Amino acid sequence: MNALSSKPKHLLDFQDWSAERLNALLDNADTMMQVLDRPVKKVPALQGLTVCTVFFENSTRTRVSFELAARRMSADVVSFAAGASSVTKGESIRDTIEVLTAYKVDAFVVRHQAAGAAHLVARYSGKPVINAGDGRRAHPTQALLDAYTIRREFGTLEGKTVAIIGDVRHSRVARSNAELLPKLGAKVILCGPATLLPRELAAEGVTLTTDPREAVRNADAVMALRLQQERMDAGYVGSLQDYARVYQVGEDLLAFAPNEAVVLHPGPMNRDVEISSEVADGPRSRILAQVENGQAVRMSTLYHLLVGRA
Amino acid sequence: MNALSSKPKHLLDFQDWSAERLNALLDNADTMMQVLDRPVKKVPALQGLTVCTVFFENSTRTRVSFELAARRMSADVVSFAAGASSVTKGESIRDTIEVLTAYKVDAFVVRHQAAGAAHLVARYSGKPVINAGDGRRAHPTQALLDAYTIRREFGTLEGKTVAIIGDVRHSRVARSNAELLPKLGAKVILCGPATLLPRELAAEGVTLTTDPREAVRNADAVMALRLQQERMDAGYVGSLQDYARVYQVGEDLLAFAPNEAVVLHPGPMNRDVEISSEVADGPRSRILAQVENGQAVRMSTLYHLLVGRA
Amino acid sequence: MNALSSKPKHLLDFQDWSAERLNALLDNADTMMQVLDRPVKKVPALQGLTVCTVFFENSTRTRVSFELAARRMSADVVSFAAGASSVTKGESIRDTIEVLTAYKVDAFVVRHQAAGAAHLVARYSGKPVINAGDGRRAHPTQALLDAYTIRREFGTLEGKTVAIIGDVRHSRVARSNAELLPKLGAKVILCGPATLLPRELAAEGVTLTTDPREAVRNADAVMALRLQQERMDAGYVGSLQDYARVYQVGEDLLAFAPNEAVVLHPGPMNRDVEISSEVADGPRSRILAQVENGQAVRMSTLYHLLVGRA
Incomplete structure (x- = not known):
């Protein structure tokens, strides 16, 4: 066929x-x-x-x-x-x-x-x-632009690993990437607090972890997802500060990632919540390229x- | 001239x-x-x-x-x-x-x-x-598109009868059709509860009736007008249910109309109030053609x- | 250079x-x-x-x-x-x-x-x-269109005098004109109640006065600035009526201006507050030309x- x-x-x-x-x-x-x-x-x-x-x-x-x-x-x-x-x-x-x-x-x-x-x-x-x-x-065109951004960076998606960190539960971006990237030969790691990480998203090419350091360890791309204030109010996370201390995509976390790993964010950003300003504006950031x-x-x-x- | x-x-x-x-x-x-x-x-x-x-x-x-x-x-x-x-x-x-x-x-x-x-x-x-x-x-372009729809259906407006049923009082569509259609040789019958049917609209080529069966009896086209919830609150009709029982353009009423009569509605529809969904989506409907x-x-x-x- | x-x-x-x-x-x-x-x-x-x-x-x-x-x-x-x-x-x-x-x-x-x-x-x-x-x-393009309107009227800005009357304090239009017109050789007179006339706007080519008759005396163009209701509430002026009696650009005030003086307004107008309808629609008005x-x-x-x- x-x-x-x-x-x-x-x-x-x-x-x-x-x-x-x-x-x-x-x-x-x-x-x-x-x-x-x-x-x-x-x-x-x-x-x-x-x-x-x-x-x-x-x-x-x-x-x-x-x-x-x-x-x-x-x-x-x-x-x-x-x-x-x-x-x-x-x-x-x-x-x-x-x-x-x-x-x-x-x-x-x-x-x-x-x-x-x-x-x-x-x-x-x-x-x-x-x-x-x-x-x-x-949100398929968002996943396509993420895939395209990674492909432009590394020439291919085949064998690449993409860590997606944050409020996976409420994210259409995470779901679309988890559907798309494995089709194109990439591995997806979904990461977030257990309350925001639905077990049923695990699939062929898609693994889950609550440990952000483990998520980024072999990542070619690290994507931070927007965390909305409402999630705190609804009890999914203790506070934005608590969340940021563990899951923020900042220099501390990226120290555990490969040197060549790039950083993505679907926007709009909550600066210094799910992503640090330093990283958003730093050399790893491909956010405007997205x-x-x-x-x-x-x-x-x-x-x-x-x-x-x- | x-x-x-x-x-x-x-x-x-x-x-x-x-x-x-x-x-x-x-x-x-x-x-x-x-x-x-x-x-x-x-x-x-x-x-x-x-x-x-x-x-x-x-x-x-x-x-x-x-x-x-x-x-x-x-x-x-x-x-x-x-x-x-x-x-x-x-x-x-x-x-x-x-x-x-x-x-x-x-x-x-x-x-x-x-x-x-x-x-x-x-x-x-x-x-x-x-x-x-x-x-x-x-709302003259609405009346023109109504006229055009009937003309496309029957080849001419000359000698055609158009029944307009509903909240005539508050309808610019009814007024524009009552002005336009007689100019083009068609007869207009305005129909609704007495509270919603201003007597002064009767004119050459425009007759009024509170009886929907009489209105549709010789109609080539039956137009349902939107009935807004506010009319009930203002006491023009007892309830939307009461109104619909008598004036809804549904299969029951259309049984009294000629077989070839088509149905119009200026939109947006309150389905199952002034028009039944069955009729709106049925073979007589020209609503999307409008x-x-x-x-x-x-x-x-x-x-x-x-x-x-x- | x-x-x-x-x-x-x-x-x-x-x-x-x-x-x-x-x-x-x-x-x-x-x-x-x-x-x-x-x-x-x-x-x-x-x-x-x-x-x-x-x-x-x-x-x-x-x-x-x-x-x-x-x-x-x-x-x-x-x-x-x-x-x-x-x-x-x-x-x-x-x-x-x-x-x-x-x-x-x-x-x-x-x-x-x-x-x-x-x-x-x-x-x-x-x-x-x-x-x-x-x-x-x-609001530089507003000042440019004011300048252009005066230039079209008189052929040049060189040596012209423009009186700007009203709520100078809150007006970007006044500030942009005060910056632009002297560059093009015109003199600007800013006029309004003392509460609405910041002293620091006086500059080369820009003079201030609280007396509207003095402001218009040698004016080639008289510009009325919008006075917002809020200014009254905030105590900048006693009442719109009090304001209008002294500062409204009306026939009474224009009697003190040269015959060939034209009237401008950046819009939208509060008719009969900062400008009289008679003047706005009269022969001196260049408001629609603006x-x-x-x-x-x-x-x-x-x-x-x-x-x-x-």
Whole structure:
């Protein structure tokens, strides 16, 4: 079977995506990076097509990243902010999506607070859908940009080890990386306090530990996850200070990691909680590279779903 | 007199619009539908022109429909959300419009909670104005898309009967249809509980009834109007359940209508209040066709006002 | 030294801007006005470049003016409304700007409630930054459009006198004009109640007076500044009525000004507080000309910073 012949219609998670397909998408991101390095960062690839961003949950940052990705390929972008819409008048997600589909947009980028929402949109719209985060379940373009960042650093993901440290329980980023990276030949170590580390995430290529020093020992990349104040209030951690003392990705912890290990963070950062400012701004940090790479990866994803060959 | 020679400058309501002019606009919507059926749904008709949407009242859905209509003809669109603007600092509608006019935009699309607001904008701007809803008074592009949907269904509006059922009192959609459809040769029957059915709407070509079975008996199209929870609180109806039992556009009521009658709804729907889900999603429903047609009608309207010949 | 050879990278205030440079920018605004007078108000000057507006403080009016200026030169515009963003999750201005810079936008337009914020953005981004208002400190494109309006009126700024009347204390517009106009050869008279007239603003070319009749006596232009209700609550003025009786720019006061003096206002106006409606809408008023000119000046500024020759 030729894996590339079964082109997925959507990017909801990585279930329908073969390693070959994923590598093709990341290869194409290299081409997009070349576009972004030109003085005029614009190509006509999606001219005349319209991408609709539908954000039921606010995320200016992610929305802008997708919007720029689409525009740099000359697509039109229309933003449907669900908070300001008839959704607040009790309209169902199905009715909203069917209306937007009837507007004849060509693709959807969806963020929603509930797991599975992007799948619903895919079912109701018939158009390509990119999941830009659904509850704690998945945020596949974030995992793709993490993978791409590591690949650019080391040339390959094959045999690499990625330690993901923090509030794993509430993190769609952790789940998407745990799904993606093993497909591409990397090992994932999920690490956090026991209360924030769901046992069921252990899988082929994914191990769990509550010990951050053990997590980083052989890591090529160390990713810190945002810890929200609310977790303290809900009793998951004693205090942000207690948490930071053990799990903060700082110089103390990185002393236990290989010298060439790089540091990632999906943003926005709580500086000096889950990551020290010293590390965030230091030579190991690839945090701004992630942002840059994210645009190229999103361009590649839109291109792949909208005009790429089967 | 050649009716087509007196081209109206605005679309505020249908007072200045002759049947010939209106039919020309609907004919042109057919051309726009062809554009929307192409893989690349974009023409250069309004290249270099700027359409300004000014929404004093929120309506993401209507705003996006106009925005897409303008962009598909290559216009630039600038959105002025009055809620987030100096209007909240007490600036008058006149000052706001004069400022936007000084920005040299080429047309306005205006939504406002007060009847007559679009007329004010037309007076102060000197630019073509499309009324996208002013209080309970008018929402002419909605009526045009309703007319266009019926015309596509039956080939003509001449001699057709349209039953509009629900909260007629608070509906600009009902008022605009009652103004437009008789001009195009159709009969309108307005139907609802007596408290929601203002007697003064009876006119040439417009009859009123509180009996929904009588309303639908000879109807070619049955339009359900949104019933808002607030109407119950204000005592217009006993309860949503009481209302729905008599006035809901459901299979029970449609059993009294001709077999070929289609069902319309301006959206967003309160499913199982003014319309049953079975009907909304059933074979008679043209609700999503309305949305599609709305974009073509709005393209045609913008084209007509901005570049169409006199 | 050739003043034009040291091209400033940003427009934060006028410190780095020589009179020659400023006059070149205003000359170029004349070319932009010609674009705005054409039926198709669009040129390809900034094709493929992306301008990012970052408004930490809301100002639809100013944002739209910049957005249109950029679009009329074919730039893409991406709007980052800080209120709806991760800034509310506690992200620092530095992290926000570094992320937006990593998106590879080509210039920033920044509004912030704190003095000096635009300088911070310039430091963190490395991209051209236009200050669209930072606290009470500066709003340089507003001063440029005021200067341009006076220049168009009288052919030159050399030897002209501009009276600025009102809440000077809280006004970035007053401060930017006091910095700019003397550079261009004009005299500035700042006028207001003693509580709203900080002594330290007196400088070469800038005089202060609490007497509005004295202020307007030799004025070629009289600018009224917005007086906010809050100033009364804070005890700066007794009441809006008391204030208006003495300082309102109305026919009574203008009787003391030269016949050819014109009236300016940065908007939005509190009609019949700091300015009478009669004057605002009368023959001396250049208030709407300011708005029009503002777009040309902002086009010229963007052009100057993004593609203009050194």
